[in-house]
Amino acid sequence: MSKDTIYPGQEHSFSDIDETGLGAVDAVPDDRPPASLFGEAWRQLRRRPIFWISAALILLSLLMALFPQLFTSADPRYCVLKHSLEAPGPGHPFGFDKQGCDIYARTIYGARASVSVGVLSMLLSVTIGVIMGSIAGYRGGWADSLLSRVTDIFFAIPFVLAAIVIMQIFKESRTIWTVVIVISLFGWPQIARICRSAVIEAKQEEYVTAARALGSGGWANMLRHILPNAAAPIIVYATVALGSYIVTEATLSFLGIGLPPTIVSWGADIASARSVLRQAPQVLFFPAGALAMTVLGFIMMGDVVRDALDPKARK
Amino acid sequence: MLQAETSSQAVGAQEAAEVQEQAQDHVQEQANGADLKPLLEVKDLEVAFQSSTGTVPAVRKANFSIYPGQTIAIVGESGSGKSTVAAAVIGLLPGTGKVTGGQILFDGKDITHCTRKEYEDLRGSKIGLVPQDPMSNLNPVWSIGFQVREALVANNIAKGSEAHKLAIQMLEHAGLPDAERRSKQYPHEFSGGMRQRALIGIGLACHPKLLIADEPTSALDVTVQKRILDHLENLTSELGTAVMFITHDLGLAAERASYLVVMHRGRVVESGPSLEILQNPRHPYTKRLVQAAPSLSSQRLSAGVEAAQSAHEVSDSSSEQSDSDEVLRAENLVKVFDIRGAKGEKQELRAVDDVSFSIRRGTTLAIVGESGSGKSTVANILLGLLKATSGEVYYEGVPSSTLSAADMFKLRRKMQPVFQNPYGSLDPMMSIYRCIEEPLRIHKIGTREEREKRVAELLDLVSLPRSAMRRYPGELSGGQRQRVAIARALALNPEIVVLDEAVSALDVLVQAQILQLLTDLQAELNLSYLFITHDLAVVRQSADEVIVMRDGKMVESGSCEDLFANPQEDYTRDLIAAIPGGSIPLWSGN
Secondary structure, three states: OOOOOOOOOOOOOOOOOHHHHHHHHOOOOOOOOOEEEEEEHHHHHOOHHHHHHHHHHHHHHHHHHOOHHOOOOOOOOOOOHHHOOOOOEEEEEOOOOOOOHHHHHHHHHHHHHHHHHHHHHHHHHHHHHHHHHHHHHOOOOOHHHHHHHOOOOOOOHHHHHHHHHHHHHHHOOOOOOHHHHHHHHHHHHHHHHHHHHHHHHOOOOOHHHHHHHOOOHHHHHHHHHHHHHHHHHHHHEEEEHHHHHHHHHHHHHOOOOOOOOOOOHHHHHHHHHHHHOOOHHHHHHHHHHHHHHHHHHHHHHHHHHHHHOOHHHHH | OOHHHHHHHHHOOOOHHHHHHHHHHHOOOOOOOOOOOOOEEEEEEEEEEEEEEEEEEEEEEEEEOOOOOOOOEEEEOOOOHHHHHHHHHHHHOOEEEEEEEEEEEEOEOOOOOHHHHHHHHHHHOOEEOOOOOOOOOOOOOOOOHHHHHHHHHHHHOOOHHHHHHHHHEEEEHHHHHHHHHOOOOHHHHHHHHHHHHHHHHHOOOOOOEEEEEEEOOOOOOOOHHHHHHHHHHHHHHHOOOEEEEEEEHHHHHHOOOOOOEEEEEOEEEEEEEEHHHHHOOHHOOOOOOHHOOOOOOOOOOOOOOOHHHHHOOHHHHHHHOOOOOEEEEEEEEEEEEEOEEEEEOOEEEEEEEEEEEEEEEOOOEEEOOOOOOOHHHHHHEEEEEEOOOOOEEEEEEEEEOOOOOHHHHHHHEEEEEOOOOOOOOOOOOOOOOHHHHHHHHHHOOOOHHHHHHHHHHHHHHHOOOOOHHHOHHHHHHHHHHHHHHHHHHOOOOOEEEEEEOOOOHHHHHHHHHHHHHHHOOOOOOOOEEEEEOHHHHHHHHHHEEEEEEEEEEEEEEEEHHHHHHHOOOHHHHHHHHHHHOOOOOOOOOO
């Protein structure tokens, strides 16, 4: 079959000129706000009802933690035994626990311990994790091998079990900080791993090479180019982790080895409600419900933030 | 400032005479086949994608046909809808895509709205597909032989040991040496070219009547591309298979296909016999495409800004007086990498082996080579990103190895890179303003206001609106990003710009625009360029001196014109011959 044969319907033909030129296609967008990663993420978050629900839950628990007086004038530590297990009444919407303390006041004041342990442990483990992960990822070589093995060792230790053992040591001198340190001690390896892989991915990008060719030094590059680009997965994990750290604190307090008994906490209240579960289930219900709502708030927030920050979901 | 339109001057006028001559030699026969029926007929095809903001048309009223045994090509830039047409024909439209109008007739039968089962019968046995990217289209966990057998078994051609034998035969046909042994290997043991051969084997395994080849060789080196396409041509003419090429490369399309369909933004803007289209394009878009297509017949681009040339005449004339005004000289560069051999033993890879050259002020030196030739390693050594194992780089006569860290930092101001990937070379977290400002800030130049003024100037220089400052890289097109990368490279008033495949990832029209911009800037600012590329046609348009590299060694060097007119080495000749459509004279503009 000759290459020069022209078949019917394949004669030279051309269309009329299109209504819009190429210039219109390759124009720089001018009509919308600049689309930075976080700006776009915010625009997307705004449209999600789940974001607003979880934000409201988080805001509520933060308010409870910071200003419990806004919600109740009762003192959670003022207990009158004659009120023991009394049903809800005027001024005491949730009733009383076994010791005769106001459950509503205890639930409100319990937020402070949970939220502060959650936030502080998150900050501490993100700090340790990001430092370890970014050194391992950026340096590579023996530094990476060493730090990754240390991370692996911490991974291999069962979290709650190890926490129980260590908290046992501080039996007499427990404060919020001991709980925070113990949780962070076993929480950072996850973040270190996520950070390491994100850093390794970002450091191979051409914009990092371009910055090096400009004469920009190693750690300056790290702070300016690599970490901001590695931040998204860390932010997502940290939000979810905050929720799970609050659960861990409650677990430890429930077991009686978390916060000292002088601090009002949901975990301790749940533990003491166990013995009266049959007679007065509301004693368990309120602190447990508050804990669940707070944790749910953070975990849902982590979920929507991940959807908003995931570049694959966006384009 | 950007004179994209002036690129018409680029294509030499002297070629026009040759075009005429060729056109007369080329006798067109009118087929008398009234009984001939097209194998595939696409009538007023419309495809649209559903998105959150409504329907987006991807193909608008496309018409074309393919006759049995004929090779046609659909040409267009990215986003022109060419791949969507192919996907519609084979019923593999992604996700939200839907045929919203028109007809696709295959062998006289309407296949526009086939059921899934009907499509499955059609695919493989009647219509074969060679996908675009050989690196990701073979399943890494199965052997090559298994994947060819899969095609045979799925279409009920053969089973068991018979299928095994047929698969080996197919691979042999596809030009894979030692097919018996090779069929037991896994994709990662194959080179890109061999994988593409395996994919061609799979595509042709069931002797389809139509083979759709979607950018089958765009990821491969030119010499490999030529061999594969030659082989594909032989195979399909032997089997009588019709081929539908999807490509962005006008030269390749014209060389391989007898009928061309040019698509632009979802519409077929021009169609007809390939030579006719190349030599007598009628639609303005096709005209621009043909003009922009770099080919061997094109000449060195000249700066479109004549005023700028005269403004720099003073400095130019002074630099031309001394012919040896070299900005940069590399002497006997060697770079050895330690790698692991097949059995884990230590091996040495001489990535760069005794390479020497010099760049004169205000000129362009091109380093040409295929992947693995060591050309990018040379660029990284020059930029100080890699240390040479031996050899020396002299910058204005000063050996760079004797420089202190502080001097090296100063030197970096004078030497700036532009990288290949417009999507990777800008930090997505930074606004365009911060991207371009970064070099100024690192080198502590100017106050905040001065830097802001400089960024605005640079944006003017690369013909981007000043409002682009507030944008983020993700909002710009590939060509625009590359212009930002060039602006960033120019921020420090460098003397040398290292362009590492800086235009390779761009569509041909944008590529022509950027090349013109670079040429204008060179004339205006008396820049020296080191151009690293695999594309000889681009070299012809933009380089003064050329070095050809292969396996780390310099194969040939010389002035651009000499090298193209009179290549001394076989390898250079191969490279030049492998440029698709290199020998086809093009329409050169009126």
